[in-house]
Amino acid sequence: MSACRNGFMKRFFYIICIIGLVLTSCSTEDDCHSGPLDIITLEDLGCDVPAYQLSIKSSNEFELIRNQEQYLSLLSSPCRPKIDWEVYDMIAGTLNIPNGLLRLEHAADYNCMDNKLSISIMVFLNESTVALPVGFAFIIPKLNDTETPYVNIAYQ
Numbered sequence: 001m002s003a004c005r006n007g008f009m010k011r012f013f014y015i016i017c018i019i020g021l022v023l024t025s026c027s028t029e030d031d032c033h034s035g036p037l038d039i040i041t042l043e044d045l046g047c048d049v050p051a052y053q054l055s056i057k058s059s060n061e062f063e064l065i066r067n068q069e070q071y072l073s074l075l076s077s078p079c080r081p082k083i084d085w086e087v088y089d090m091i092a093g094t095l096n097i098p099n100g101l102l103r104l105e106h107a108a109d110y111n112c113m114d115n116k117l118s119i120s121i122m123v124f125l126n127e128s129t130v131a132l133p134v135g136f137a138f139i140i141p142k143l144n145d146t147e148t149p150y151v152n153i154a155y156q
Helices: 001-026 066-073
Strands: 062-063 088-096 099-113 116-125 133-141 149-156
Touching: 066 088, 066 149, 088 149, 116 133
Parallel strands: 116 149
Antiparallel strands: 062 088, 088 133, 099 116
């Protein structure tokens, strides 16, 4: 009877190990990929639009544009590439900068544990005293209806 009990215990142990492996391999954390995220600019889509010719019709710092109707009504640009709104959203805004614009740099990061998209925009200013509004537009992967990206704008 002792040999039978040992065989049962071994099988029971193996079954528990297999169940444990299956449960840990199907964890949602394994499907979670955080880190830098590539975002698409209008320039990437063939629009060579100076930032001074791009504006958003909104008093907010930025708008999350989710469909063609919002795109046409909010974004003012001489170039309007076709965007697949089933796959992408757009973050667009107008900055009122204190000096002339030298360049804009951007980076995006997605944290899947918090389900949060963060976009950082660094505005490099030149010595010019001519300050015109500067527009930006970034095409990002489609967000859930409840998601709102965090946008951080810094000046240098």
